[in-house]
Amino acid sequence: MASFDFDLHATEAAATEGPPRDWKWHLHPDAETMSRAVAARLADELRPKRNSLICLATGSSPQRAYELLVAHARAEPDLYEEARWLKLDEWGGLAMDDPASCEHFLRRLLLTPLAVPPERYFGWESQPTDPAAECDRVAAWLALHGPIDIQVLGLGKNGHLGFNEPTRQLQSGPHVAILSPASLSHSMLLQSKGRVAYGLTLGMDDILRARQILLLVSGRQKAPQLRQLVTGEISPLFPASLLRCHRAVSIYCDAAAAALIPERVLQSSCSSSRHNG
Ligand code: GLP
Secondary structure, eight states, rough: OOBOOHHHHHHHHHHHOOOOOTTTTEESSSHHHHHHHHHHHHHHHHOOOOTOOOEEEHHHHHHHHHHHHHHEEEESSGGGOOOEEEEEEEEETTTTTTTTHHHHHHHIIITTTOOOGGGGEOOOOSSSSSHHHHHHHHHHHHHHHOOOSSSEOOOOSSBBTTOSOOOSOBBSSSEEEEHHHHHOGGGGGGSSSOOOOEEOOOOOHHHHHHHHHHEEEOOOOGHHHHHHHHHSSOOOTBBBGGGOOOOEEEEEEEHHTTTTTOHHHHSSSTTTEEOOO
């Protein structure tokens, strides 16, 4: 598996200047209005390109946005008839129908309510007999059907994206991840009936090739991570910092998560919008 190689020049520039000026900040008073805006944004992205490939994170950050998207789809069902969906990551070793699996999460919240047929959804097998072969299968699918149009991301407690965990050398493509204690203590696993052995995830390059990236961050507990993302070093030890090498990132956050972002960063961003509900 290739390690991730990024543009050092762009990285140095971004490191001195903070986040790229064309990042779009969407500041909301709370997680509910943030989620509403994300659902509306996904619908807006589908209007000009109905067969967009949307790659989905799981976890608490996007959960409400997915519920609201389903509610929206009831009002405008045609809009969702061609959308293609991809699962970003999975807990390796859990059964597909384990209540904690990413598969179960997406089926329950989005795929079943939207009645997405198998040909418009692609995702990791959670218990592959050969995990490396499963990575090859996902990489081959992405080479054929990618790149991702819209990447929905949450921000891990330790700065991970998907299961791209902090490390000295990030992986570019789909890979098996050794999970950090931070990931293994994720609240999703509280409801698990099985034992997680490893993570399965798209790589950093897969994520950074996405046309648009939507990063969702809410709650006071994520404020230090969001601050580090925008003001810290770009480093594989904080994988989300690599987003600073991407020009089309939209940050959707609530006031609690944005509490530690310096005002100058928000002001220097060319498109910072504040919403009051
Ligand atoms: C998990 C998932 C990620 C998710 C992240 C944040 O471990 N693998 O896809 O985005 O951690 O989760 P949450 O939004 O619940 O904080």
